[in-house]
Amino acid sequence: MDSPLRVLTVPTSPYPDQRPGTNGLRRKVHVFQSRRNYLHNFIQSIFSSIDLRDRQGSTVVVGGDGRFFNQTAIEVVVQMAAANGVGRLIVGHHGLMSTPASSCVIRKSKAIGGIILTASRHPAGPDGDFGMKFNSANGGPANDAVTNKIYQISRTIEEFAICPGLRLDLTTLGKQTFDLENKFKPFTVEIVDSVESYANLMRNIFDFAALKELLSGENHIKIRLDAMHGVLGPYVKRIMCEELGCPSNSAINCVPMEDFGGQHPDPNLIYATDLVDSMRDAEYDFGAAFDGDGDRNMILGKHGVLVTPSDSVAVIADNIFCIPYFQHSGVRGFARSMPTSAALDRVAKATKIELYETPTGWKFFGNLMDAGRLSLCGEESFGTSADHLREKDGLWAVLAWLSIMATRRQSVEDILKDHWIKYGRNYFTRYDYANIDIDTACEMMEDLELLIADKSFVKQRFAVEDKIYQVEKADNFEYTDPVDSTISRNQGLRIIFSDGSRIIYRLSGTCSDGATVRIYLDSYEKEHIFQDAQVVLAPLATIAVKISQLHHRTGRNGPSVIT
Numbered sequence: 001m002d003s004p005l006r007v008l009t010v011p012t013s014p015y016p017d018q019r020p021g022t023n024g025l026r027r028k029v030h031v032f033q034s035r036r037n038y039l040h041n042f043i044q045s046i047f048s049s050i051d052l053r054d055r056q057g058s059t060v061v062v063g064g065d066g067r068f069f070n071q072t073a074i075e076v077v078v079q080m081a082a083a084n085g086v087g088r089l090i091v092g093h094h095g096l097m098s099t100p101a102s103s104c105v106i107r108k109s110k111a112i113g114g115i116i117l118t119a120s121r122h123p124a125g126p127d128g129d130f131g132m133k134f135n136s137a138n139g140g141p142a143n144d145a146v147t148n149k150i151y152q153i154s155r156t157i158e159e160f161a162i163c164p165g166l167r168l169d170l171t172t173l174g175k176q177t178f179d180l181e182n183k184f185k186p187f188t189v190e191i192v193d194s195v196e197s198y199a200n201l202m203r204n205i206f207d208f209a210a211l212k213e214l215l216s217g218e219n220h221i222k223i224r225l226d227a228m229h230g231v232l233g234p235y236v237k238r239i240m241c242e243e244l245g246c247p248s249n250s251a252i253n254c255v256p257m258e259d260f261g262g263q264h265p266d267p268n269l270i271y272a273t274d275l276v277d278s279m280r281d282a283e284y285d286f287g288a289a290f291d292g293d294g295d296r297n298m299i300l301g302k303h304g305v306l307v308t309p310s311d312s313v314a315v316i317a318d319n320i321f322c323i324p325y326f327q328h329s330g331v332r333g334f335a336r337s338m339p340t341s342a343a344l345d346r347v348a349k350a351t352k353i354e355l356y357e358t359p360t361g362w363k364f365f366g367n368l369m370d371a372g373r374l375s376l377c378g379e380e381s382f383g384t385s386a387d388h389l390r391e392k393d394g395l396w397a398v399l400a401w402l403s404i405m406a407t408r409r410q411s412v413e414d415i416l417k418d419h420w421i422k423y424g425r426n427y428f429t430r431y432d433y434a435n436i437d438i439d440t441a442c443e444m445m446e447d448l449e450l451l452i453a454d455k456s457f458v459k460q461r462f463a464v465e466d467k468i469y470q471v472e473k474a475d476n477f478e479y480t481d482p483v484d485s486t487i488s489r490n491q492g493l494r495i496i497f498s499d500g501s502r503i504i505y506r507l508s509g510t511c512s513d514g515a516t517v518r519i520y521l522d523s524y525e526k527e528h529i530f531q532d533a534q535v536v537l538a539p540l541a542t543i544a545v546k547i548s549q550l551h552h553r554t555g556r557n558g559p560s561v562i563t
């Protein structure tokens with residue numbers, strides 16, 4: 001019999017910069033590799049943030065998007081979980097588990113939480129990004145109280161516990177047990193097929209027979225799905241091809257790779273180039289791309305017609321009973337993040353369903369869902385999901401759209417056009433200015449806040465060509481959680497004009513390096529609904545740049561990316 005594994009306590013020194021952002025800690029890979037114990041410190045801070053009584057003998061889920069450094073990090077997470085009293089770990093086969101599947105497995109296994117190794121849509125590889133998220137027992141991203149606690153611990157950490165001799169086999173499904181020094185019970189690790197758990201959940205939400213008919217029946221439509229070499233490939237293959245009968249060439253880039261094949265796994269028109277190229281001619285009726293960890297989605301129709309994420313959630317809301325899950329559970333509420341366009345608000349008003357406007361970040365939706373107040377939600381940042389779990393869910397969004405198409409027997413473009421005819425159209429775009437010097441970005445936001453806080457700012461008029469916008473309201477968005485009354489301040493600067501158009505400025509909370517300034521533009525048209533969004537929004541963009549003096553301050557002459 002092997003002798004029990006040793007548990008060591010190792011001295012360490014804190015780092016000042018381990019504050020989690022919008023969703024976890026994201027840094028360049030070399031930061032994790034070159035700074036001594038940088039990874040260990042953060043993992044210990046996560047475990048120490050959980051009360052010892054809750055941690056002892058508990059279950060924790062571990063997954064990742066398969067990016068470079070994942071395997072190294074998983075080994076350390078497992079060794080430290082064992083040493084910190086966790087009783088059972090559930091780990092994805094080969095260390096892979098999408099973010100939505102992790103949420104599903106956390107909830108199903110009644111785990112106290114999960115550690116997800118991903119930097120989401122950011123590129124990977126030795127020069128790319130790495131990240132770690134901590135999700136709570138509800139399956140959703142930890143709330144601010146938890147992440148603040150993790151951060152505070154990381155600032156004063158002096159030691160971490162680890163079981164360095166523990167070696168795990170990630171390739172074999174099933175249970176592995178390990179005896180530890182001074183522990184009565186063995187530490188167990190279950191390597192699971194998270195694809196099956198997730199597929200099961202989807203079978204209970206959607207009408208798979210109807211979807212199968214749509215995708216492989218006599219008059220089937222042709223679809224193209226791009227997993228961008230992220231973690232979602234095996235889920236797409238199993239559910240869409242093996243189960244729903246799509247031909248195998250419907251799914252591309254489905255082998256997860258450590259560097260995402262050198263691509264930027266961000267599902268938008270700029271980065272999802274393989275999908276965008278193959279959708280240009282009329283071969284496919286429906287297209288979708290996903291990000292590295294499988295929670296984001298982009299939906300395209302024939303000829304590459306883009307459904308903006310803001311429209312996507314509004315259309316799903318308006319057709320919500322095409323999805324059997326909602327026929328059974330009913331609809332409790334809708335929600336969108338503040339920068340997301342107000343298209344969803346119009347559906348909520350028409351259907352008399354409560355609408356919540358939350359700060360950016362999926363954690364805010366989770367609280368409303370746990371309280372039974374929210375069923376469907378979305379964010380402009382290519383995130384859409386419902387209360388079947390507590391994360392955004394890329395494949396769920398695709399199945400939701402296909403369910404609408406199966407019921408209405410219409411193309412993506414016709415569904416979208418009908419929606420605009422019924423409700424009018426919220427034109428929306430986002431300008432990103434990446435890699436800005438942090439001080440310059442913060443200074444700009446501070447000056448801007450002072451400017452818009454001045455009483456004289458309200459009622460000011462801005463003219464561009466023949467368009468005149470008058471400021472009706474301007475503030476720094478603040479959110480009081482309706483469930484627990486927690487106040488979240490400083491969530492983005494809003495300028496709202498008298499016609500309902502909005503300019504919003506926000507600093508990204510997911511940068512691994514420098515700052516990204518985001519400008520969100522939203523404008524509503526009741527009649528002129530078939531124009532080019534960039535043309536419609538150009539005057540607002542000019543005003544946004546002028547008010548902030550962004551180009552002057554940064555030396556840039558345009559955004560890095562427009563979505």
Ligand code: G16
Nearest residue numbers: 022023120361362379381508509510
């Ligand atoms: C994360 C959150 C999203 C949020 C996004 C915003 O997405 O999960 O809820 O909308 O960040 O990012 P930023 O703060 O950069 O605007 P992900 O997919 O990157 O984990």
